[in-house]
Amino acid sequence: MKTISETTTSTRSFAVIFDDFKQLTKVGLSLSVVFSSVAGYLLGADTIQIPTVIMLALGGYFMVGASNAFNQIIEKDLDALMQRTKNRPIPSGRMSVNAAFAIASIFTIFGIAILYMINPKTAMFGAISIFLYTSVYTPLKTKTPLSVFVGAFPGAIPFMLGWVAATNDFGIEPGTLFMIQFFWQFPHFWAIGWMLHDDYKKGGFNMLPTGKRDKATALQAIMYTIWLIVASVFPATGLTGALYLSPIAAVVVGLLGLGMLYYAIGLYQKMDNKAARALMLASVAYITLIQIVYVIDKFLH
Structure with a gap:
């Protein structure tokens, strides 16, 4: 019979393993991707098929989880140098590379197989996303700030x-x-890159477009936010086929965009981490809210 201390130890060790698993697959990020994918499905579907929604959510989670796990295997030595990442499962030594690779491989197979059950095109885009994230974006992060541009492609797929x-x-x-979602990622990631600039430098990552926290970087965040607003309200023109936005919804989306632009301009004016964090939070709120507005608008019309 197990003693109380043995039971507590095994429970604690299971909690650590589960927490490491969540960190390796970045559950929070994966759930945001699942949210975007389901929003896209609701916009495209004539009739909602619950089994398809479940498969899309599972496939999307496995796809992002695989990308993140491969990313952490490749960057394990660099992660060990940065305050933000040194306690991740692999650099901290709590998880072996082999265990992480097994999880990443299983997630890749499950993700693509589940998405293929929906239709082959969905599986193809899922596979492209994993490939671009792990084989192109991740190696480029230490080479050039253009890695953000490359990373925006898999990031825009969900x-x-x-x-x-x-x-x-x-x-x-x-x-x-x-x-x-492509245009959205630039102000979002540059805001994160601004906040973590010093920590990123320790790992040799160069995420800002000019390589510095300067006016030119902040100005680019403003420009991409403007492009984001234009792309977000464009379906109101009726030029995007079955994807349509009513005038009222377009006004709501436009106002949300102006709200995000306010914080992008705030970064340009203040040039500090507090302004960068405000822009980052505003960008997360923006993409979530406009997806909700799009879906509600579709079902009201």
Whole structure:
């Protein structure tokens, strides 16, 4: 019979393993991707198929989890140098590279297989996302700030992935959803890169477009926010096929965009970490809220 201390130890060790698993697959980020994918599905579907939604959510989670696990295997030595990442499962020594690789491989197989059960196009875009994130974006992070541009491609796939899952078609509609999430990532990641600039430097990462926390970087965040607003309200023109935004919804989306632009301008004016954090939080709120507005608008019209 187990003693109380043995039971407590085994419970604690299970909690540590589970926490490491969550860190390796970045559960929070994975859930935000699942949210975007499901929003895209709801926009594209004529009739909502619950089994497809469940498969999309699972496939999306496995896809992002695999990308993050491979990323942490590749960057384990650099993660050990940074305050923010040194306690991750692999650099801290709590998880072996082999164990992480096994999880990443299983997640890749499950993710692509589940997405393939929805339709082949969805699986193809899922596979492209994993490949670009791990084989192109991750190695480029220490080489050039253009890595953010490359990383924006796999990062922009989830919103459009849902539409492709619903329709088995790639056209102007998922292309527009892709552009929205593509432009969004630049102010979002540059705000994070600004806040963590010193820590990133320890790991040799160069995430800001000029390599510095300067006016030119802040100005680019403003420019991409403007492009984001344009892409987000564009479906109101009626030029994006079955993806349509009513005038009222377009006004709401536009106002949300102006709110995010306010914080991007705030970064340009203040040039400090507090302003960068405000922009980062505003960007997270923006992408979540406009996806909700898009879905509500579709079902009201």
